[in-house]
Amino acid sequence: MEARPEQPGVARRDLLIGLAAVAAWPTAAAARTSRTAEAVRRKAQALARRPYAPPSAPLPPELAALDYDGYRALRFRPEMAIWRDLGLPFQLQMFPRGGLHTRPVELYEVVDGEIRPIAYRPDYFIAGTADEAALSADAGFAGFRIHAPLNDPAWYDEFAVFLGASYFRAVPRGGVYGLSARAIEVGSGEPGEEFPAFRAFFVERPSPGQASLTVHALLDGPSLAGAYQFTIAPGEPTVFEVAATLFPRTPLGRAGLAPLTSMFLYGPGGAHAFDDFRPQVHDSDGLLLARAEGEREWRALSNPPSVQVSRIDEPRARGFGLTQRQRSFEAYHDLEAHYHRRPSAWVEPLGDWGPGAVQLVELPARGEGEDNIVASWRPASPPPAGRPFAYAYRLHWSAAIPAARPLAPVAGWRAGRGDAQPWRRFVVDFGPVEGADFAELAADVSVSAGAVRHVTLQPNPNRRGARVAFEYNGQDAPAGELRARLVRTGEAVSEAWVRRWPT
Template identity: 45%
Template sequence: MTGFSRRAVVSGLAASGIVLSARAGEAAPRFGFETVERQAEALAQAPFDATVPPLPAPLAALDYDAWRDIRFKPDRAFLGEAGGPFRLQLFHRGFLYPRPVTVSLVRDGVASPIAYSPDLFDFGRTRLDAPLPADLGFAGIRIHAPLNKPNLLDELMVFVGASYFRFLGRDQLYGLSARGIALGTDGDAEEFPVFRAFWIEVPAKDADALTIHALLDGPSLSAAFRFVVHPGEATTVSVTATLYPRKALDQVGLAPLTSMFFIGEADRGHADDYRPELHDSDGLQIAAGSGEWLWRPLDNPQARRISSFGDANPRGFGLMQRDRAFEDYQDLEASYERRPSYFVETQGAWGEGRVMLVELPTDNETADNIVAFWRPASPYPAGAPVRLAYRVRATLDGALHPNARVLATFIARATASGACQQAEADVAARLKRRFLIDFTGGDLAYFLPDPAKVEVVASATVGTVQATSITPNPHIGGFRAALDVALAAPGSTELRVYLRAGGRALSETWSYPWTAA
């Protein structure tokens, strides 16, 4: 490629946080999202440089505890000079975060980089024998705001590591994460583009939102992002992005979400643990372009499992945490019942494609083994900008639609309760299973006195639905649907169930993959 120097682009970014500069005698250009777009476009026209400046030896040797002990001094936080409600802190480089990130403040359209200084940090028990270079940079950013109380600054949002970011609503604790982009997540080699620069607009005194711009770069693309964060009971992040592919993006994932699912009520065979369930999310929620709402319970599979849900112009999708009682987890430290759900609400026409769900096996509760994202039907060609917009909501409320929703899924042998159990080696027993689905909310309470009016609509892509039944469940103000499914031979099937009355759907659609060996 001609006309662009990668070295010039990168050095300009590192020096000032802004690639574009004014000509002699001209005023500096006003910073805006289009500034970041021009930088991303320029980067995309040069080969990706994967070089990471080496960390000074004392930082390179830090373990997790030593790195975590380096804390930003709260009294040195930025953004408070205008009296606004937000505060900016910075992460120190080290441990798993060797790549430098430039951070700039934008005041009245003018961007000014924040210079690294060790005086910004309390190093705690970590002792560094030699002075650190002035161009060290940072590892990421952290935003605080009066989220839970008007007189107390709480952590609101964090960007650190690749393109990951997390944010909280009121009374929430960190669980799942969002990402700027996913590439090759369901393939053989995943790519992790990085946010290499941030620009934070200094908010006014009465601001109720904070705007953050970010420049993303990776082997397959560069991109400009804008995040507008509205803190509240259900904090929302409005995302605007322009992608500049270096190569055709045939395994791209848009608005990706990453979470953890270890054990749940449907399968506790993975761990000998006193806690009934362990997960940051327990289901994938999809709002299809047709108006249908779909619920897919998550699983910790024995091998990698990839599911796709075709759609056109989806309204949204998310990884949700629906179990909200302490009794679901019995964990006094992790408080899984306070982990937020993230739901992506699309803006504009996203065209044809599919929601992808990747479930990976894990033997512990620390691994992020769940990923969900949108994949367009056609690859994005190299050199053609792609623009998209969406909003991500962090919520504790699982009622995103007016119909009934799935509360729990149980799987059992297709025999009467209390009956003598067949041996596990009995092939016929392994090819037949009973699925019980608890539905709650919507108009279900209205039908409790007359359950005969409620119909279970069930289907299987392979095999036979041999029987269905429905039983009032007053404990949840809804119903428990049951279906017995049988396969003629070992294999897999996709099950779907929803409740109906008088031709009207009363519930979302439960979708579940079952494999019988």
């Protein structure tokens, strides 16, 4: 190899020292992150050794009484964003306590391994409709949001937010907020559901040019305490790498890992039930599952008349997510909510989570302000009390879920009356089938209860895919599932469309 000439005016020894320092920087930064993570784990473990005591901090009555619009009127002053004057790739803006967000959270900045408090200041905020005097009290923070040049290199867009219990949300490039994630769910859809909450955040100051931001969080709730580390990279997709250690106070038999929470009010053909001009209203329209041997299953969501819980057992967690498949404006005709731009979210487990089940909870909802969908991983062997439990996953926020192998996606579905009562007709459209001659395809339709007839398969040039149609009689079926997919010589070439019956 040809020798590289030395830079003018730089001694070779100094150059080598400088290069060594650059090479060592990631290792040094990783060591500081590790120390912070360990400090948060120690705090969580100490909390778990004591009985749960929710934080108590009085809130000025005027702030506590704020409604949704009143709380939204409390605005952070962008010119006071954390790191704004440092020219760094990320900025932080905080939320004050008020309205539904009464729990205080502590915020800290981590600089070269040193933890420094971010103190509450009333002049951070514009009071909006509230009295300035209410903000002048030590109201404290309820959460924070993260800004970065997501869509325009010259503009810092809000792309992630931590606000409310253990909820957090994010958007990819070109998207808007939709579904949420949580650190953990305990008893979703059951009496006595718990909502563990973040008590403190420790945000590492980024370096110039850094592509991701690291956030450590301390979680506490009646059944457990926990330490979380989020490594957050904005883009398409926006990706969270999550490492968690739980310290259970009690056996976590009702706990779900990596939960996603969303809203489904109605889908195809459901507008008449709400007398709404919009054809569909939802943040997510399906639960996508990675199954054994590379197969995938897309389960259509519903707004049921009563609580529905579905469990899909797996020998190990392969991946799951809530999708927003309908991505055209014409599917919603909503100029304000922009449902066609809301992201899907995909949970990619890191390491072996052991056997368990993806659990889907569907709750009745009367309006689009209600989150009524929860999907999570329920371990077959729940974490026992008194023993730390660690796991990790990667969470993708995107307009499209990453594909494991070429499988035609479920592109849409509809239902209506069949040729005669009580038969119902279902039509399922699949997207492009890669490398397949239509003559080689077959429709595979099955039901766990009831009867099926008139199964047909047609090419659908509008989607460069195929349409499967069938009629179903579930009159004598108290509960069951409908399933349709495309196969070639018996092997799946599409996702499996699944619909629970009755809805």
